[in-house]
Amino acid sequence: MATEGKGDTATTGTGSSTTIPLHRQELLKWQGWGYRDSRFFINSNGLIEFSGSRYLLSGHVLPRLKDWMFSKLNASIDNYSPSVQEPNPDYIPEPILNNSFINDFQSSLGSTVQYSSDMNDRLFHGHGHTLEEIWKLRHGGKFDRLPDWVVWPRNHNDVEKIVRLATKHNVCLIPFGGGTSVTWALLCPANEKRMIISVDTSQMNKILYLDEKNLTARIQSGIIGQDLERELAKKGYCTGHEPDSMEFSSLGGWVATRASGMKKNVYGNIEDLVVHVTMVTPKGTIEKSCLGPRQSIGPDINHVIMGSEGTLGIVTEVTMKIRPLPACKKYGSIVFPDFESGVACLREIARLRSAPASIRLLDNEQFLFGQALATDNKGMLHSLVDNMKKLYITKIKGFDVNRMCAATLLFEGTTNEVNQREKFVYDIAQKYNGMPAGEENGLKGYTLTFMIAYLRDVGLDYRIVAESFETSVPWDRVIDLCRNVKKRIITECEKNGVKYPPFSSCRVTQTYDAGACVYFYFVMNYNDIRAGSDPVHVYELVEQAAREEVLANGGSLSHHHGVGKIRTKWIKQAVSDLGVGTMKSIKEYLDPTNIFGSQNLIPDSEEVEKQHLKAKL
Amino acid sequence: MSLINPTEFDDLITRHRQSSDILWALKTWHHPVFDNKEQSIKSTQLINKTTQISSIITPVHYKTLPRNSEQIKFDVLNSLAVKHTIDSLNIETAHGYDQAKAITQEMSHRLNIRTARFLAFIFAKIFNQVYDNIYIDHHGMDLIYQMYSLTPRNSSPALPSSPITISSTLFAILNTFSRSSSPSDDNLSMNTLPSPLTSKHYLTSPRIIYLPTHRSYMDFIILTYICFEYNIPMPCIAAAQDFLGLGLLANLLRNCGAFFIRRSFRSDLLYWTIFDEYVKTHVINGDYPIEFFIEGTRSRTLKTLLPVRQGMLKSCLECYFRRQVDNLILIPITINYEKVLEDNLHANELLGVPKPKESKGGLLKAAQILKKSFGKMIVRFSEPIYVHDAYEMFKLNDEKRTNDQPDAFNRSVPRTLQPRSICQQDAFTDAEQRFTDELSYRIVNEHQSLTVIYPITVAAFTFLSTSNNRSVSIDQLLTDKKTLFLDNTGVTEHFSSHYQISWPVENERNCLKQRLLTIYSDVFECTENNHLTLKMTGDRFVDAALLMKLFIYRNTCLHLFAKPAYILLVCQANSQVPISHEQLRMYYHFLIQLFAYEFVYDRFPTDDLNDKDFDQYLSHWIKVNYIIPLNNSTYKVNSQFRQQISLITSPFEQYARAYLLIYEQEYPSSETNLSLLIKIYQKALLSKLDTTNLISVLASSSNVISNALRTLNFNTKSKAYVDLRHLLTNLFQPMSTQLRAKL
DSSP states (O other), rough: OOOOOOOOOOTTTTTTTTTSSSGGGGGGOOOEEEOOOOOOOEEETTTTOOOOSSSSTTTTTTTTTTHHHHSSOOOOOTOOOOOOOSGGGGOOOOOOOOOOHHHHHHTTTTHHHHHHHHOOHHHHHTTOHHHHHHHHHHOOOOOOOOEEEEOOOOOOOHHHHHHHHHHHHTTEEEEESSSSEEEEEETTOOTOOSOEEEEEEOOOOEEEETTTTTEEEEEEETBBBBHHHHHHTTTTOOOOOOOOOTTTOBHHHHHHHHHOOOTTTHHHHHHEEEEEEEEEEEEEEESOOOOOSOSSSSSSSHHHHHHHSSSHHHEEEEEOOOOOOOOOOEEEEHHHEEHHHHHHHHHHHHHTTTOOOOOEEEEHHHHHHHHHHHSSOOOHHHHHHHHHHHHIIISSSOTTTTOOOEEEEEEEEHHHHHHHHHHHHHHHHTTTTEOOHHHHHHHHHHHHHHHHHHHHHHHHHHTTTEEEEEEEEEEHHHHHHHHHHHHHHHHHHHHHTSSSSSEEEEEEEEEEESSSEEEEEEEEEEEOTTTTHHHHHHHHHHHHHHHHHHHHHTTOOOSSOOOTTTTTHHHHHHHHHHHHHHHHHHHHHHHOOOHHHHHOOOOOOOHHHHHHHHHOO | OEEOOOEEEEEHHHHHEEETEEEETSOOOOOOOOTOOOOOOOHHHHHHHHHSOOOOOOOOOOOGOOOOHHHHHHHHHHHHOOOOOOOHHOOOOOHHHHHHHHHHHHOOOOOOHHHHHHHHHHHHHHHHHSSSSEEEEEHHHHHHHHHHTOOOOOOOTSSSSOOOOOOHHHHHHHHHHHHOOOOSSOOBOOOOOSHHHOOTSSSSSOOEEEEOOOTHHHHHHHHHHHHHHTTOOEEEEEEEEGGGGGTTTHHHHHTTTEEEEESSSOOOHHHHHHHHHHEEEEEOOOSSSSSTTTTTOOOOOOSSSOOOHHHHHHHHHHHTTSSSSSOOOEEEEEESSOOOHHHHHHHHHHTTOOOOOOHHHHHHHHHHTSSSSOOOEEEEOOOEHHHHHHHHHHHHHHHHHHHOOOOTOOOOOOOOSOOOOOOOTOOOOOOHHHHHHHHHHHHHHHHHTEEEEHHHHHHHHHSSSSTTOOOEEEHHHHHHHHHITTTTHHHHHOOOOOOEEEOTTTTTTHHHHHHHHHHTTTTEEETTTEEEEEEOOSHHHHHHHHHHHHHHHHTTTHHHHHHHHHHHHHHHHHHOEEEHHHHHHHHHHHHHHHTTTTTTOSSSSTTTSSSSHHHHHHHHHHHHHHHHEEETTTEEEGGGGHHHHHHHHHHHHHHOOOHHHHHHHHHOOOOOOOHHHHHHHHHHHHHHHOTTOOOHHHHHHHOOOOOOOOHTTTTTTTHHHHHHHHHHHHTTTTHHHHHHHOO
């Protein structure tokens, strides 16, 4: 769910190795997350089951999940609120067409570059995956503005030509990679009167070459995470970049949003992985001329490109570090008596710089939720063992079920390294009263990552809305921030007339030398909400209050989701007026006519500010 | 305005007189938040292990809460803030820690339930003796119960909240010795509200800060007493170090939660750090609520004081600004005494007799007092102020007010960049400082709005309305009460609709007379025809003190009249000629500014630049016919109501004239220290003291002198001095010349 992307690929749509088809809606849900065939549903036995065959959970029944939903969130089977089956054609605005551009495009590129003005393609390219967007889709897809055209360039040259034409005819371009944005970055500005073209990079999905001497690869930016890893693995390599959205998000999107991967402790975040990047801007192509590993030549141009969120140009090709596939991969888990001990332990591990590839600390709410996601009972013995374990932890070790929490671990490296590191981590954990809780629980924890987004859709079916957001924060504020934000969510819900207590939970997902990344989940049942309130509006108020609380607690505006349009109102506060001014002047130089007019990142003009002020007053 | 309605209050005295004090003192008492915590033996070991690893993340683990005083001291001494200060002061570390240890030793409270029980017993005896009633506002109490997620008590006021039986007492005794055993007959069972806020572990106790008014020594005891009575956590009370002179009693207070801080220590960084950390550790960990007096000192004048000492409040607020807590709950409490325990002392102190040193001897002498009756005590709670909400509101308003661009070269370091564990004296940003000012003003104003008016206030009004009014009939009191509190509710309620009147049975003359005579036997005596007469002795200073006492009792309600009365006052002072609207307004604002230190208004004096209030007051006076509007927008007082008008304006006229008198004194320009300056003025004024002239008495009050001088803003004195004097003389021209002749 983390990233949004853009990119380009080689020849036509023959690529047998690509997962994503040209018309995404053929494979993916148009009104929800992920594959069409994979979803949670209540089966004939009245239990929640996950369909399809793509995931570990596929075809399994989750016997405790429904009870959890109904008892914790007060959901009920009677409050069924399914999504519409097809988008409502009346809701799709008439496209604004720039005929001189179209003529020019058709005469020069029309034969090689595919394009579409089909309603379903346009709709798919006009949104990301925030709750507001999904909500609109589930109610027929009434967006103020949608892309008027979608084009599928195949390579860098195609992109150059498209951008040149767009500049010539003053057409607005919005790059589209995986479509997994959660920052409204893909929403078309309602006040955009020019023709809007969504540049879908999914056909730029080739690994151009591997450089095995330098351990780098030149890759087209449209490749999505799972394809990239699969193709590299065939040759014995990996990038190690695994954001939670890696099934769908693209390399270009990672670069454009400064993505972060789960295993960054070993492989690094995207900014550590990128050696070289090429971007096409309205003024031309920008790139460095050297592959040297570190350079002191003024502010790093790569860093101007990274995090530009589609406002400066389209990333077309990236040279990225690759690593040999690890010999050993091992999951693990630790239970702690409480969240405070867990954070203290993570901090100690970070202090000693001995973190495994990934370490995540779930709070008590999520720990209990994880229990609810257990699959069908695997027989008497298994549950007996489970019960024994539970008794041991609660009765003998004195853990309180309503306080305990768990960390999930992933070790990677040579067998020796992994074993050593594992022992080391467990030894530290023991000092903080943590107890190893087995490999299986760790593995379960990580598979859950891919399920979370699917879970939201089943929640929505039963009038439950959910969203996640993230931040990064210095170590000394982690506990206070987690507690305060969780509490703020609850109090805001109460203030706004939400009748049932919300699920408000967090987890620490990354550790750094100087701080950590914290992920929050907020789930709210909007049944019997105060009369006259709009659930999405209430939800927005709560989310806004939560973000304000994050900022007041010293958390960052975003760790890896980006700013998009959902958080521009805070960017001045985050990087100062001068910081925004600097970004603005780069934008004005590279894109003077605002061809890349997605209006992400930088609050566009005084107009937007005034609107925001009005909204605030 | 309304009469005190006894059903809104619990009467502790009535309750206690019906049951045994000793059993009450030994009743079951336990902490609503922490006592319910399950702690198995194994988990206690776990805690000990955790605390041994001094983790940077969690210096205090929730399982060790509530801490005892030794643990608190330990936490303070080992805090990073104290370490940082010792390092930065360049004192030798070991020596620095010795100093720090001595300071915490001197400061620390030793709150424990055993002493609290002991004192509860003693004071139950004393209170039953000296007070007729102690009324506790039970709506306020219910709100506090809600904060602790306790079931609100729906007991009728006449019944004790929990029946005190032998078995519950035995249980309590057992409990005293083994605190950890959890009582089975827990009558304060946790309410099972659906909200996770009440049931979820990570949300610990509410961070409550009690902010009572400070009129008497009694204030130190009363809240703890109430908390004990109602089974809610007892607060830690900030007290001035002068009280250490009390010896054994200071220790008793310590054991009841008082901690002692020096009067001024801003320059002593180490002391300041320890103080700051000591307060913060209580707020952050929330194991005890905090109580302090925002006015900073006992108000000798019984008037609400401007909150100038913000140290305590700032330390508490900083925990919020740093987000070490997510919210703070401030509860202003107004304690209304019918007769203040030490009103004699107050009156004398104002006249320059120095405050007797806090000592045991003094206390024994004070014990004589306990033979008298002190009437009623009414404790009222304001609606709690949630700091988070208040700050959000403030930021919204602030955005509207200041629209200018911040100076890019003069940034104030935002909270998110400041180190959290280091104690910085000037860490408050501009906005935070303004918020603190506004908040503290709001708190004292909340205090004022819950004033209770007792008969003595009306009596003082009547006696002081004209000079030489030494004898007054009861009927006159009733007439004046009507004028003051019934006829003009239109303006007084504009200030606050929450003040209440405590009056012995409505219009019952005998009752009223009897009450005034018994409670204030040192002030009044009865003469024939139902007349009350002041007990004047003829001794200049004794009489002055007696008058001063009347002045201070009158002060308790002046804030209700201040702003509207300014309009009347101006019209009245210019009764010969009609006054123009423009001039009236000018003088109105002038008086507001002049008395900015004297009275606490409903909002910041500087914020009151619009004329909404002014127009409202003026139209009220016109409506009741006190002021007659003439043509071309000029105004005149209605001579028919001369008596009523002068009753209402008399206090303000007296204050204005007292100011004038002070400003007319020889001005010793060499002196720059305010407190010394006050002494010089007071000496000069006392030498001319004339008890037949009320203004002379009032002007001799150290408080009035100090306020008058502070109004001059005594640095930029000379110009302001001339201006003020000019305006004041203008206003009171004719009479002030007479006055001068008199002197």
